[in-house]
Amino acid sequence: MKNQRKAITKKFQFLIMFIALSICSYGQKTYDLKDPGPEKLSKCDCLGTLQVMPPEVQFGVFRDANNDLYFMLTDKAWFGQLIKGKKDGIAIDIVKKNQYNCEGDNSFANSRIHRGTLTPPVYRNELQANALPSERDNFITKVGKVPSDLVNDDLEYNLIIINNNYVCYNTHFVNVITERWELLEMGLFMDTLSTSTTAEAQTEQNKTIKYILNNKRLQFTIPFEKNKSNYSAKDIKPIYDSLHLSNFNIKKITIKAFSSVEGSTERNMELQEKRAQSILEAMQSFQNINIITQVSSSENWIEFLHDIAGSPYGNLASLSKQEIKKKLQDKKILDGLEPILSKHRKAILILDLDKKSLYAQYDPMKLLSIFEKSIEEKNLDKALEIQHAIFARMRDHTAPEDLLDKIEIPKQVQYGSLLLNQSAYAYETTKKSHYATLLEFQELDIILPQNGHLKYNIVVLKLKCWLFAELIVDPIMFKKEIQALKTYGIPTKLIRRLMLNYHIIYGEYLMAQKKYKEKDMAVKYINTNYRKVGLQGEDLVRLAQYFSSYAKYEWGIKVLAPHISRIDVEENLIFYYINLTIYDPAIIKRASYRKTLINAASINKERFCKIFDSSEKGGISFQLLNSDYLKASYCENCQ
Template sequence: MFVLTCTQILQSQNSLGFTFPATNAERNQKCSYFTNAFRQKPKEVGFGIKREGNNLYFTTNNKKWFTALFKKSGDGIAIDVVSKSRYKCENELDASQIKGTVLPAVFAQKLLRGFKKVTGTNSFRTLVGSVPAALAKEELEFNILFLNNKALCRYQTTYNLDSYGWDLLDMGVYLDSLTYKDKSINTSDKFITKYKTLKFVIPFQKNKYDYSSEDIKPLYDSLRLTDFNIKKINIKAYASIEGSLKRNIELQEKRANSIVKSLQTFQKPNIVTEISSSENWVEFLNDISKTKYKSFKTLPKQTIKNKVVGEVSKDLEKYLQKHRKAVVILELERKDKYKNMSKEKLVATFNDLVLKENIEEALVVQNSIFEKLKKESSPDLLNTLNVPKQRKFVPILNKNSIYKYILNLSYAKIAFDELKKIEKLDPKNKNIKYNLIVVKFIIWKNNWEKIEANSFKQEILKLKSYGIKQHLIDRMLVNFHIVKAEKDMRARKYDEKDASVEFIIDTYENFNLSNYDYLSLAQFLTYYANTDEATEVLDEKVKTITIDEDLLFYYLNLTIVDEYAVDSQNYRTIMLNAIEMNRDRFCKLFNSSLEDGVTFQLLENKYLRATYCENCTK
């Protein structure tokens, strides 16, 4: 919507050389061609403003779309140069569509005459203006005004939102046991075979910070770490919000260090330690939502602190006592007695154990060989392992074949063919049956060979008869419909695609999801359903202090440009969760879109601006 006063409209029309439609009816009449052109624009078409020195260029990756857009002599582009200084916290913002300094419009003839391919790229560009000297040293963004026959038809702000891919939900594979990928949102694929992580919460007593090994031993024993050492510990210590921030942080760091010291007494290898501390605003705001103190949710943090004293503090203690805690993440390393043995010696030891039919120990050595292979991209070393094609060696044969797929997805077809041969040795082996389905998904998804969808679905359902648990089958069925939806979309079978999406929405809560699974599911729903369905997957999780940082910031990436989402009752809680987790990362969202921010023009929103000014300017 165009938000301009009558005076502003007259001044702009007189000085800028183009008009602002005053009503929706006038805009619909004058802008129908541009409206349709943008509505029908392929999603692959990108455009923006690029600054070189003080010159500003309109850039796009699609010449055909650009040249078709500017047909009449009065069609053109103007640039609104916006400075971040507009959003200083002490300033009052005026409600105006124009946020900065509008440069003279450049019309069709000049745009097309200057439109040239950028050497060495697939992009095209044309000069649309230069930065005014008075603004040259300020942090700037450049909004685009699209003009149709000298009427403003579209005011475009550029959002620099991170892009994310998605994948199938992780089904794991059977090695010695069901083994999952260690895939985080910002890293590449790898499987957990030696390391695993445990996350748990330790509650704190008020003002207590000294934790002895006797205090920690029941927890340590409950973790059953017989086969593992603690390699790394990450502790996020939370204080309740009442009292001095400095005192709260000091107390939490003492508690965290005390826990680490106690855990270190149970093993000789040194534990790598990461400790951070903050106040637990997230759970405080969640807990007061249904109390007589719910009005506190909209107040500045310091105002809330000033109120949570005396009788109010005593009244809220039943909640505050639950907010003093540590979220502890342990990265565990499997104890490996063959760790220092060379690859060649490991292979010789393995082959000797197989020859002696000591299968149990051969499986242990095989895991050590897999650890060596993690540093390589080729499974050639596995070809030097001599394993007879006999039923009693199926556990070893299975691991050798499926590990080729683990090393590199491109080996999925090779692994599948080998597993089919091993299946003949033990036709009812559930591990083989399960692994065959996992690699068959990769073959089907990538169209490496023709697979009939309904027959494949029946194979998945039949896994139950071999002892595979229902929640694992449900996960596979969700993946089945993810792939099927993609294929139906390409075939324009939209009703069938919608049915698959509906199945996924109805089923995903039947099993646990990793952080990357949450991301993949949300991204899938964003593309094939809508953003509301995607955010609903994460709505509850983002209000918990145990959420993965990258997943939380993914949610912000998905929602922060949506005024309706930002205006919701819980959005402040979600933002404070991000702030307590990584203040710098949150505040950088409001940097210029040209400086790795989303856009500082997010600060037009009063709720975002209030949060930014409270947390990012001190």
């Protein structure tokens, strides 16, 4: 199920939306299908079935390599409830992307039943006869074929469910990425040095830069002067000195550069690239070790739209981006907005740091010799530092790959930290299985029975073995083992994170047994407790995807919503938020939603435009362009 994409059905009627649209129409055959009109509830048994169908039961339509169309239902027991009578069946409405045109109205079939090309209905007996064998409880049956003149078009397939020749249910599918098996991050404990401090520094312009240094990562903001693109080492030196980096090497710099919105987008991007590159060169001049770099640049639309609200220029927010840029060509307006725009020119820098070591430049074999001598002398602090230096060299591929195999550590209590580090590093950097590493940790547990870090690592490996079916776990006993970590001094937040992962796996365990109520309790536990863990970035996305896999879309939205208005929002986070919300009319009508769309388009225009591709091409759905609001946003940014 890993990295699986599911077409999740959203139960809204397109016939209702169809009437409200301004369209161009063309005629097409409807195979004597009828509109039930106001008597829909009495004539359409399938509607009652859909209302009581568990959200875990999902369905969709897909095309195979031979251009055959198939209907899939994840629980075959429900097929007989949806399609009961011999005149009950399924038809497919094949819609083309080129029916949506930025230059004019959308072009649909002149019918209340379908929008594109309607396939001949397939009724109950034929659906049952066409059913494919399935190892699981899925029901898969052929329902039609893509006409030869459409096979090269960008297509989507709307499902029509028929009861007694009446069109009772008509829906299309949006591609919502879900993930049940992705756990929250769980690193293994290693006994290494870490630093945590908070400070403030002043730039030459006497502007305050706040930053937090925590476990080798530092984030701060550099304001840009208007039209200045070159930043020398002299410009950066006061900032560098204020960060107290003399004990660290910068391993990686991530720069997110932002320009104010006036002027041409091309010029703004060029300016930001130059600014970012000059900062990188200046930072590199302070150390000999090469710095890995990652740079992104965008116009700062989200703060612009936020900051003009309530100002004399608030009316600009209702204009398109190009219309705003045109207004800003007026010198009077531009000068009036300069106090706002000046705050939008900046770069957010994220530094990944490695603590400097006296042994960083030593020959790897010399390091091994010093390590062995430290063991002989029982100088454990020195041995730990050298071990860390060896690991760093191996991560950077400046030491032989087999060096780890040459490190010999006595299996005695006093060398516990070294043994723990050795096993954790081997697991981190080699393809050693979860189970093999678990056995190694359990062997260490015999000589280090009170080592809390080791107990924690054992639990982490058990979770991963349980996840990948490498270990049979008693859920009740394992839960007690996780909770017992508190007695070994493991921080409460880490235990809570483990408990979230426990319930992620346990929920799927219950799901496989169709214990839906118990599964719901496991999912509810996660929703109730995740806020206590302090999740960030990709963990938030994983959690939202997990909730979505159980059709808890609202929970997924609540996980992400507090973070989407940040200028430095993670790309995957904002795009997954859009993935969960863009088909909800109530959400997209909010004034704040335009900021979300513009921010996403600024972060990654290509990815934003891909949202409106078909699910076959990795998009959410081009039928989102039924919305005039979304169509305007798409046409503004992508055409």
